Amino acid sequence: MRFRAGVSAAIASTGILIAGWQYGLHVSDSNASITTTAAGTNGNASSNGAAAGGAGNGGAGNGGSGNSGSGNSGAGNSGSGSSGSGSTSGSASAGASAKAGGTYQGSVVTTRFGSVQVQVTVKAGTITDVTALKLTDDDRKSVQISNRAAPLLRSEVLAAQSADVQTISGATVTSEAYLTSLQAALDAANF
Amino acid sequence: MQQTSSSLRARTFTSMGTVVSLTIPLKGDAHTTVDELEAATAVVERVFTELDSIFSLYRPASEASAMARGELTLEEASEVMRDCYADAARWRILTGGAFTPERPDGVVDLSGIVKAQAIREAGTSLLALGLRDWCLNAGGDVLVNGSPVPGSGRPWLAGVLDPADRRTLLTAFPLGGSPPVMNALATSGTSERGQHIWSAGLSPSGLAMRQFRQVSVAARGIIAADVLATAIMVGGQRTLDLAVEEWDVAVLVVKNDGGLLATPGFRLAAG
Numbered sequence: 001m002r003f004r005a006g007v008s009a010a011i012a013s014t015g016i017l018i019a020g021w022q023y024g025l026h027v028s029d030s031n032a033s034i035t036t037t038a039a040g041t042n043g044n045a046s047s048n049g050a051a052a053g054g055a056g057n058g059g060a061g062n063g064g065s066g067n068s069g070s071g072n073s074g075a076g077n078s079g080s081g082s083s084g085s086g087s088t089s090g091s092a093s094a095g096a097s098a099k100a101g102g103t104y105q106g107s108v109v110t111t112r113f114g115s116v117q118v119q120v121t122v123k124a125g126t127i128t129d130v131t132a133l134k135l136t137d138d139d140r141k142s143v144q145i146s147n148r149a150a151p152l153l154r155s156e157v158l159a160a161q162s163a164d165v166q167t168i169s170g171a172t173v174t175s176e177a178y179l180t181s182l183q184a185a186l187d188a189a190n191f
Numbered sequence: 192m193q194q195t196s197s198s199l200r201a202r203t204f205t206s207m208g209t210v211v212s213l214t215i216p217l218k219g220d221a222h223t224t225v226d227e228l229e230a231a232t233a234v235v236e237r238v239f240t241e242l243d244s245i246f247s248l249y250r251p252a253s254e255a256s257a258m259a260r261g262e263l264t265l266e267e268a269s270e271v272m273r274d275c276y277a278d279a280a281r282w283r284i285l286t287g288g289a290f291t292p293e294r295p296d297g298v299v300d301l302s303g304i305v306k307a308q309a310i311r312e313a314g315t316s317l318l319a320l321g322l323r324d325w326c327l328n329a330g331g332d333v334l335v336n337g338s339p340v341p342g343s344g345r346p347w348l349a350g351v352l353d354p355a356d357r358r359t360l361l362t363a364f365p366l367g368g369s370p371p372v373m374n375a376l377a378t379s380g381t382s383e384r385g386q387h388i389w390s391a392g393l394s395p396s397g398l399a400m401r402q403f404r405q406v407s408v409a410a411r412g413i414i415a416a417d418v419l420a421t422a423i424m425v426g427g428q429r430t431l432d433l434a435v436e437e438w439d440v441a442v443l444v445v446k447n448d449g450g451l452l453a454t455p456g457f458r459l460a461a462g
Contacts, residue, residue: 147435149442149452156459157443157451160350160363166199166214166339168360169407170331170352171380172306178210182350182358183328187212190201 101125162186199339200224202232206239207306208249209330213317216324216339231322235313239329242312245271246305248298259298272301279304282418287433289426290418307377307417310334314413326367332377334413335367344369349376354405354445362443362457364409373441373456375413379420380405380445402427405445409456410438 101123108117121129162168168183178184200221201214213232217224246255254272257263265276279292279301294300306329314334317325324337326347335347346368350360367374381404406423410416415438423430423442431452434440441456 147454149431149435149444149454152451152453152458154361154451157362157453157457158364158459160348160360162350162360165348165350165360165363167212167326167328167333167335167347168331168350168352169328169333169364169376169378170357171354171378171405172330172332173209175205175208175210177357178330182352182360183212183331184210187201187203187214190199190214 200228202228204232204236204239206236207243207247207302207309207329209306211235211239211330212326212328214326214328214339215322216341218341227322231317231320231325234316234320235327238313238316239309242271242305242309245269246275246301248300248302255299255301265299275301275305275308278308278414282422285437286418286422286426286430289422289430303421304414304418306330307332307414310413310417332375332413332417333366334375336374338368346371351376351378351407351443352405354380355449361445361451364407364441364443364457366409373409373411375411375416376407376409377413377416377420378405378407379417379424381424401425402447403431403444404447404449406431407443408434409441415440 103119103121105119106117119129119131120127121131162182162185166186168181168186170181170183173181173183198217199214200217201212203210203212205211213228213235215224215228215231243253244250245253247253248255248259250256254263254269258265258268258272265273268276276292276299279290282290282304283292290303292299292301292304310327310329310332311334313327314336317327318336322336324339324341326333326335326339331352333349335349338345339347346365348363349366350363353359353361364373364376366376381401401424403424406420408416408420408423410419419434419438419440419442423434423444426433431442431444435442435454440454442452442454443457444452446452
């Protein structure tokens with residue numbers, strides 16, 4: 001469960017970064033895109049309908065990522081103007097990324113499970129790959145991830161003989177089977 | 192590990208169709224230790240006998256037998272019976288149905304949890320008696336407190352039987368000690384008493400599909416260890432994944448082909 005939480009936190013962070021990317025592209029390209037997108041408000045705008053209220057800031061622009069921006073986007077890209085074009089941000093990022101194919105590294109984001117950094121590959125306006133450059137290095141989470149039952153050789157478990165142990169665990173023994181069991185031998189030795 | 196058997200004393204009795212062993216370290220005078228041990232064993236035996244008289248399906252006069260015959264409903268049953276059923280039902284939910292308090296024929300069968308409950312209550316009684324170092328084993332399910340060498344902080348070492356050869360140990364697992372990590376170890380399997388698993392809710396088709404031959408679970412608390420061992424045995428890989436995610440447990444599985452699956456707690460380095 002905690003493992004899942006860690007994964008979803010990482011995924012959420014990835015989403016935030018991607019949102020940041022879109023926004024970053026948008027910002028870097030803002031001068032050009034304002035005009036482009038103003039024209040192309042059409043369908044794209046409706047897909048970002050929630051953002052339409054606009055207020056022309058990052059929050060609106062990142063609405064489309066599904067991660068509700070969660071403030072990271074706002075922090076990362078601060079005002080930088082956005083020049084009131086918020087209502088068209090969806091199409092803006094699409095327009096920008098169409099020109100800007102390539103590979104981009106996100107900044108390191110700290111989550112409660114540790115720090116996360118991803119690399120995003122964009123081709124023809126579509127994210128084709130997201131790679132984790134840095135996953136949380138938090139010890140606790142490492143332990144949790146690895147507390148899964150994995151195949152093991154007999155030589156990889158602690159070797160033990162009945163002389164080494166003080167008690168024996170096994171499938172429930174009947175009273176009759178006990179008489180010939182290792183536990184009976186231990187009990188007799190300790191009588 | 193260097194513990195010699197002569198520094199421990201053990202007493203046993205028969206209950207719930209199996210044998211219960213109580214082991215304590217020798218302290219000072221051997222006679223005093225043995226007196227203390229025999230008094231403690233009597234207390235433990237009383238706990239087991241009382242629960243068995245209520246829950247045994249092998250005793251016609253028990254409340255559980257009356258319920259199995261349809262003479263008594265759960266609503267009319269004693270508080271102890273209802274509490275135990277509620278506990279088992281809660282575990283059924285927690286294990287996604289792998290552990291269940293009912294047999295395939297509908298009879299309420301709490302034997303899958305009653306022995307663990309007896310072990311837990313007996314352990315509480317031992318602590319109330321002022322005993323700090325002891326190892327209680329009921330038919331292969333183990334609960335410990337303290338150390339086999341009082342004051343040393345050294346854990347008890349519990350061997351895990353090889354299901355292919357009951358004279359051989361597969362491995363061992365440390366319990367108790369200081370600071371205590373896990374204090375209970377339970378093993379479920381069919382090599383000794385298949386009916387136990389059957390009564391824990393395995394259908395005939397489930398028997399055929401069973402993936403695991405033996406499951407050992409170390410936990411904080413004997414009920415979690417015992418219930419989860421049974422549940423993983425019944426539910427297979429799916430329940431194993433659930434258990435290691437939801438509970439702080441160490442698990443060792445022997446598959447039908449003899450291969451092992453283990454959480455890091457059972458690895459040599461961590462052992």
